[in-house]
Structures are given as C-alpha cells and as structure tokens.
Amino acid sequence: MSDADGQLHSGVSATVPVALGDRSYDIIIGRDIVDSAGAEIARRLPGARIAIVTDATVADLHLTTLIDSLDAAGVKHVQIVIKPGEGSKSFATLESVVDSLLEARMERSDAVLAFGGGVVGDLAGFASGIVLRGIHLIQIPTTLLAQVDSSVGGKTGVNTARGKNLVGVFHQPDLVLADAGILDSLPARIFNAGYAEVAKYGLIRDADFFQWLESNWRAVAAGWPEREKAIAIACKGKADIVSEDEREQGRRALLNLGHTFGHALEAVTGYSDRLLHGEAVSIGVVLAFEFSFKLGLCPLEDRRRVEAHFTEVGLPTRIRDIAGDLPDAATLMHHIAHDKKVSQGKLTFILTNGIGDAFIARDIPGDKVEAFLEEQLAK
Ligand SMILES: NC(=O)c1ccc[n+]([C@@H]2O[C@H](COP(=O)([O-])OP(=O)(O)OC[C@H]3O[C@@H](n4cnc5c(N)ncnc54)[C@H](O)[C@@H]3O)[C@@H](O)[C@H]2O)c1
Numbered sequence: 001m002s003d004a005d006g007q008l009h010s011g012v013s014a015t016v017p018v019a020l021g022d023r024s025y026d027i028i029i030g031r032d033i034v035d036s037a038g039a040e041i042a043r044r045l046p047g048a049r050i051a052i053v054t055d056a057t058v059a060d061l062h063l064t065t066l067i068d069s070l071d072a073a074g075v076k077h078v079q080i081v082i083k084p085g086e087g088s089k090s091f092a093t094l095e096s097v098v099d100s101l102l103e104a105r106m107e108r109s110d111a112v113l114a115f116g117g118g119v120v121g122d123l124a125g126f127a128s129g130i131v132l133r134g135i136h137l138i139q140i141p142t143t144l145l146a147q148v149d150s151s152v153g154g155k156t157g158v159n160t161a162r163g164k165n166l167v168g169v170f171h172q173p174d175l176v177l178a179d180a181g182i183l184d185s186l187p188a189r190i191f192n193a194g195y196a197e198v199a200k201y202g203l204i205r206d207a208d209f210f211q212w213l214e215s216n217w218r219a220v221a222a223g224w225p226e227r228e229k230a231i232a233i234a235c236k237g238k239a240d241i242v243s244e245d246e247r248e249q250g251r252r253a254l255l256n257l258g259h260t261f262g263h264a265l266e267a268v269t270g271y272s273d274r275l276l277h278g279e280a281v282s283i284g285v286v287l288a289f290e291f292s293f294k295l296g297l298c299p300l301e302d303r304r305r306v307e308a309h310f311t312e313v314g315l316p317t318r319i320r321d322i323a324g325d326l327p328d329a330a331t332l333m334h335h336i337a338h339d340k341k342v343s344q345g346k347l348t349f350i351l352t353n354g355i356g357d358a359f360i361a362r363d364i365p366g367d368k369v370e371a372f373l374e375e376q377l378a379k
Pocket residue numbers: 055056057058061084085086089116117118119120122142143144145146149150151152153154155156165182183184185186187190193194197276277278
C-alpha cells in the first residue's frame with residue numbers, strides 16, 4: 001500500500017477509484033494486502049476503532065493475519081464471528097451483529113470491517129449503515145465474488161422469505177482492500193461461483209474482456225497475475241456504472257444481468273448451499289441469453305459461446321443442473337414478480353443483443369416469461 005511519501009508498495013497491482021463526490025473511495029488490489037491493512041486503515045481513519053465482522057471459516061483461516069496487522073499499526077479492534085453461508089443474511093443475524101456493535105460501544109467515527117465473502121459484506125455493510133444511523137465501513141473481501149462485485153457499490157442487505165435482498169440500505173464503504181492471494185484457500189466451487197460475476201462484466205458491455213477470459217480463465221483460477229488483472233477490469237467496470245448511477249435509477253440495473261432468473265432460483269432453493277448466488281447467476285445469465293435469442297435479439301453463436309465457456313469453467317448453466325426437485329414455472333414467476341426492478345407492476349429484464357451488448361428491457365410480458373420457464377423446466 002502507500003507509505004508516508006504516497007509510494008505504492010510492491011504488493012499493490014492496481015488502485016481503482018470509485019468516484020462518488022464526498023463518498024468516493026479506492027479499491028486497492030494486489031497481494032499480501034491483508035498483512036498491511038492495519039497501516040492503511042490507521043492512515044485513512046486515524047483513531048477509529050474497528051469491529052471486524054467475519055464468518056467462522058474465514059476467521060479460522062485468515063483472522064490472525066488481519067489482527068496482527070491491526071495490532072502492529074496500533075488499531076484497536078473487536079471481532080464478531082457469524083455462521084458461514086447464505087442463511088446468515090437474515091434479520092436474526094443482523095440483530096445479533098447490531099447488538100454486538102452496540103455492546104462494543106462503537107462510535108460514529110469508528111468502522112465496521114467486513115472480512116469475508118458477499119454474505120459477510122452485505123450483512124456487515126447493512127449493520128454499519130444503520131447502527132447510530134451510519135458508521136464507517138471497510139470491506140476486505142475474501143471471495144472472488146466479493147472482490148469483483150459485492151464489496152463495491154454500497155448495496156447492502158438481507159434476504160427475507162419473500163425474496164432476495166429485499167431489505168437493505170445503500171451504504172458505501174470508505175475503502176476496499178482486495179487481496180488476490182487470499183483467494184487461494186477458496187474451494188473450487190466457491191471460486192467458480194464468483195467467476196460468473198467476473199464474466200458478467202464482459203457480457204454486459206466489454207466483449208474484449210469476455211474474449212480475454214475465454215483464453216485466460218485458467219490463469220485467473222491458478223492465481224497467476226491474470227487474476228489481479230481480471231479483478232481490476234471487473235472492479236473498473238462496476239466502479240464506472242456505480243459512479244454514474246449509484247442508486248440504480250437506470251443503468252446500474254445492467255449489473256443485474258442473469259439475476260432476475262437467478263434470484264428466483266435462489267429463493268426456491270431456500271438460499272442454501274444447494275445453489276450458491278454465483279451459480280444462480282451463471283444459470284440466470286445463460287437463461288437471459290437463451291430468452292434473448294428466442295426473442296430474436298441475440299445471435300445463436302453468442303448464446304452458445306456463453307454456455308460453452310461457463311461449462312468449461314465448471315459452472316452450472318441449466319435449471320436441470322440444480323440437484324433435487326424444483327417448483328413449477330408459476331412459482332418461479334411469483335418470485336420474479338417480487339424483483340426490485342418491477343416498476344408499476346411491470347417486469348424489467350436485462351436482455352442482450354449479444355456478448356458485450358446487454359440492455360434494460362421494460363414491460364416484458366409475464367406470460368412470455370412463464371412460457372419460457374415452463375419450456376426450460378421441462379428440459
Ligand atoms: N452487494 C452486492 O452488490 C452483491 C453483489 C454480488 C453478490 N452479493 C451477495 O453476495 C453473496 C454471495 O457471496 P459469496 O459468494 O462470497 O458467498 P459467501 O460470503 O457465503 O462465501 C462463500 C463461502 O466461502 C467461505 N470463504 C470466504 N472466503 C474464503 C476464503 N478466502 N477461503 C476459504 N473459504 C472462504 C465462506 O466462509 C463461505 O462459506 C450473496 O448473498 C449475494 O447476494 C452482493
């Protein structure tokens with residue numbers, strides 16, 4: 001990171017700014033970033049106490065490194081450890097985290113440090129946005145998904161029985177530290193789930209990036225320098241969109257490519273290990289390409305390329321890839337009707353004219369979507 005002269009240490013490979021006026025912040029990407037996080041935090045938030053929120057798996061693997069770094073920099077801290085998994089993105093865990101923050105007597109000048117995947121980031125981010133009506137937030141994402149997506153942009157929240165992320169606040173972090181090396185301890189399934197969100201940026205508006213991923217995904221997975229490059233490109237893609245449309249009044253909805261179908265699939269599989277968010281996105285993206293193809297919008301060749309790439313990487317691409325029974329199309333439609341992009345009762349979908357050319361389609365007829373889902377469920 002930076003020393004007193006503002007010189008970057010060798011572990012940093014890229015700094016991506018998120019331009020949001022007085023709420024602007026940096027995403028610092030590199031290696032061994034957790035080891036020097038304490039000094040960076042002390043420099044940016046002098047005197048702040050830190051409440052680390054993490055899950056039990058990340059705590060076992062990496063918490064000592066973070067704590068050593070905070071101690072070395074003289075940063076005072078407490079820790080709150082939650083149960084791993086999507087089930088923790090709940091009102092019950094939120095209440096317990098908020099209570100722990102109050103018990104620790106956190107002040108407005110203090111910070112929550114979300115140290116984990118997207119579950120920890122969304123939950124701890126929400127808690128930091130509502131405790132004392134908002135305290136500082138630092139994101140140290142430890143999954144690929146969290147490094148390229150959930151730690152950036154300020155969407156926080158929890159799931160409810162009625163739908164995914166239906167309760168939350170926009171609350172931007174002060175700093176994001178993405179340590180590419182920490183991803184080495186991820187099981188392949190979880191790494192891959194995050195990869196779907198990486199590829200999403202190429203599919204939305206950067207065909208060259210998708211093409212680069214088709215040739216370089218193995219190096220990204222192996223942890224070669226291509227990994228930092230992919231993280232930086234994805235973060236830059238998200239930062240640009242968030243800077244333009246922080247609260248999803250328009251263009252930010254593009255980041256929801258694959259999510260309208262994906263969130264419904266997560267709901268009907270009970271927000272569980274049966275289907276990880278990134279896996280739901282992978283299937284949802286392929287469905288969005290298929291649906292766009294059927295509407296005469298997207299060339300067959302592009303639809304095939306997307307499915308072939310996700311399959312090669314090891315991601316599920318079809319509804320039939322989900323283990324166990326699924327409900328009918330009408331039940332999936334019921335969840336789709338709760339999507340946050342529904343406006344005046346009309347469905348909004350992110351469709352595509354091809355790789356790198358996604359667009360927001362308003363007023364998609366529900367019966368067309370339901371017929372499409374019936375066909376997909378029958379396959
Ligand atoms: N806020 C946003 O903009 C946004 C964007 C995308 C996704 N999300 C949300 O993110 C969540 C999914 O995040 P996720 O895929 O990171 O899941 P996750 O947070 O559940 O992490 C997946 C698993 O990996 C483990 N883990 C984390 N880091 C590890 C490491 N370095 N080594 C070994 N194990 C590690 C965790 O303990 C957990 O069991 C979903 O709830 C999704 O809705 C939010």
